[in-house]
Amino acid sequence: MIKVITYGTYDLLHYGHIKLLERAKALGDYLIVGVTADDFDRTRGKINVQQSLMERVEAVRQTGIADEIIVEEYEGQKIDDIKKYGADIFTVGSDWKGHFDYLNEFCKVVYLDRTQGISSSELRAAKNELRLGIIGESPIIKKFIRESEFVNGVKIVGICSSNKSCESEVAEKVSLITDDYDLLLDSVDAVYVVSHPSRHYSDIRTSLLKEKHVLCESPISLSMEETKELYSLAHKKGLILIDAVKTAYSTAYSRMILLAKGGKIGEIVSVDSTCTSLRNVDYSNTDQLGKVWNSITSWGPTALLPVFQLLGVENKFMRIITRMGNKIHSYDEFTKITLEYQGSVASVKVGKGVKSEGELIISGTKGYIYVPAPWWKTEYFEIRYENESENKRYFYQLDGEGIRNEIVSFLRLIEHKGASIISESLSIAISQVMEDFYNGNNVVNLVSGKDN
Numbered sequence: 204m205i206k207v208i209t210y211g212t213y214d215l216l217h218y219g220h221i222k223l224l225e226r227a228k229a230l231g232d233y234l235i236v237g238v239t240a241d242d243f244d245r246t247r248g249k250i251n252v253q254q255s256l257m258e259r260v261e262a263v264r265q266t267g268i269a270d271e272i273i274v275e276e277y278e279g280q281k282i283d284d285i286k287k288y289g290a291d292i293f294t295v296g297s298d299w300k301g302h303f304d305y306l307n308e309f310c311k312v313v314y315l316d317r318t319q320g321i322s323s324s325e326l327r328a329a330k331n332e333l334r335l336g337i338i339g340e341s342p343i344i345k346k347f348i349r350e351s352e353f354v355n356g357v358k359i360v361g362i363c364s365s366n367k368s369c370e371s372e373v374a375e376k377v378s379l380i381t382d383d384y385d386l387l388l389d390s391v392d393a394v395y396v397v398s399h400p401s402r403h404y405s406d407i408r409t410s411l412l413k414e415k416h417v418l419c420e421s422p423i424s425l426s427m428e429e430t431k432e433l434y435s436l437a438h439k440k441g442l443i444l445i446d447a448v449k450t451a452y453s454t455a456y457s458r459m460i461l462l463a464k465g466g467k468i469g470e471i472v473s474v475d476s477t478c479t480s481l482r483n484v485d486y487s488n489t490d491q492l493g494k495v496w497n498s499i500t501s502w503g504p505t506a507l508l509p510v511f512q513l514l515g516v517e518n519k520f521m522r523i524i525t526r527m528g529n530k531i532h533s534y535d536e537f538t539k540i541t542l543e544y545q546g547s548v549a550s551v552k553v554g555k556g557v558k559s560e561g562e563l564i565i566s567g568t569k570g571y572i573y574v575p576a577p578w579w580k581t582e583y584f585e586i587r588y589e590n591e592s593e594n595k596r597y598f599y600q601l602d603g604e605g606i607r608n609e610i611v612s613f614l615r616l617i618e619h620k621g622a623s624i625i626s627e628s629l630s631i632a633i634s635q636v637m638e639d640f641y642n643g644n645n646v647v648n649l650v651s652g653k654d655n
């Protein structure tokens with residue numbers, strides 16, 4: 204009996220896949236098909252896969268062509284499988300020609316002509332081409348546009364910005380550049396809001412009232428009540444509003460949270476997160492200050508994310524200690540927030556006028572998790588114990604700081620699949636902290652000695 208083995212994602216199964224499977228089967232008597240696991244696909248940069256592993260396995264099974272179906276989970280598994288199953292032939296489409304020649308050491312390698320004119324990515328793009336607009340001036344816009352190009356099914360068609368330099372940098376990427384928000388909204392299905400946080404409430408509300416889905420760079424607004432109102436408006440209209448904190452979509456970070464929640468370090472007693480990025484800010488330039496994000500809005504949502512995800516959004520007491528660079532615009536150079544819970548505590552430090560070690564440490568009754576700087580876009584973390592021989596290290600490739608995954612998640616939510624990684628209650632809790640900061644609730648102002 205001649206055993207043939209082949210591998211693929213088999214997303215949105217189409218006739219190109221089926222013809223490959225038929226010809227693979229014809230090479231021998233017994234066909235083993237390896238379907239790629241979600242994680243493996245993400246690791247190898249395939250972030251747009253629409254169907255779950257089980258849906259893809261079932262689709263391959265229903266063709267009736269495969270004699271056996273296995274799951275491909277890690278790099279190098281093909282060698283293990285060829286040995287394990289005694290495969291005589293490895294085959295794959297000609298788009299991979301040359302890529303698997305190394306397998307000739309273990310079995311015969313055959314590249315079959317790829318079927319022209321059909322591909323899963325084309326099907327994905329045709330399926331749900333979402334027209335996306337952007338409003339705002341943040342430097343993140345360039346990164347966001349670049350990352351969106353990795354996502355099938357979304358196209359950034361326009362930008363509404365008052366920042367002329369930003370517009371010129373993205374001019375060749377989008378067809379519509381305007382300072383007329385209504386005009387932008389009339390041209391899109393959804394909008395990414397990255398305007399100044401003081402504008403978020405009005406920009407989001409305007410979008411929702413025009414029946415547009417919204418992805419908003421956190422915080423959603425600077426008031427808890429306004430954020431609640433926006434979510435209820437989105438629900439009423441059957442629209443998606445999600446809070447964009449790209450760290451939440453980073454594979455390593457999200458796996459770390461799952462391990463922490465799963466009891467790997469025992470009961471979590473303390474969460475300590477620091478996010479700083481030293482920026483040259485001219486505090487006397489009040490016009491500029493009114494347009495740039497201060498420390499608490501730039502870094503607060505990210506630094507608070509692990510605290511709220513691990514300790515919850517209902518703290519017993521919160522204290523904000525801040526060092527202002529300019530009081531008129533509430534521009535904080537450095538802010539430290541301590542949150543007390545029943546049996547646990549958190550400390551968050553953020554700063555655009557101060558440099559510190561951007562690490563995340565989660566302390567537990569059995570051990571602790573250490574995420575090195577810059578933890579908010581990490582690919583690596585450690586779980587450490589008293590007995591160092593039990594320490595574990597984890598690495599998950601992260602392409603694009605989580606932004607492309609965030610966009611994929613937004614698309615899926617619009618297609619009514621799954622729930623937002625950032626819950627509404629977490630998003631509201633972030634707005635509560637912003638509100639307390641701006642209203643001076645439990646806020647201690649350090650005397651910075653500056654005249655401001």
Ligand code: C2G
Nearest residue numbers: 210211212213214219220223295296317318321322
């Ligand atoms: N295929 C084809 N014609 C197409 C599309 C795909 O012959 N129009 C073939 C591919 O060459 C591959 C199989 O169908 O052999 C599955 O394709 P994909 O699901 O796109 O998966 P891919 O990432 O190409 O899988 O490690 C090997 C990879 O897993 C191959």
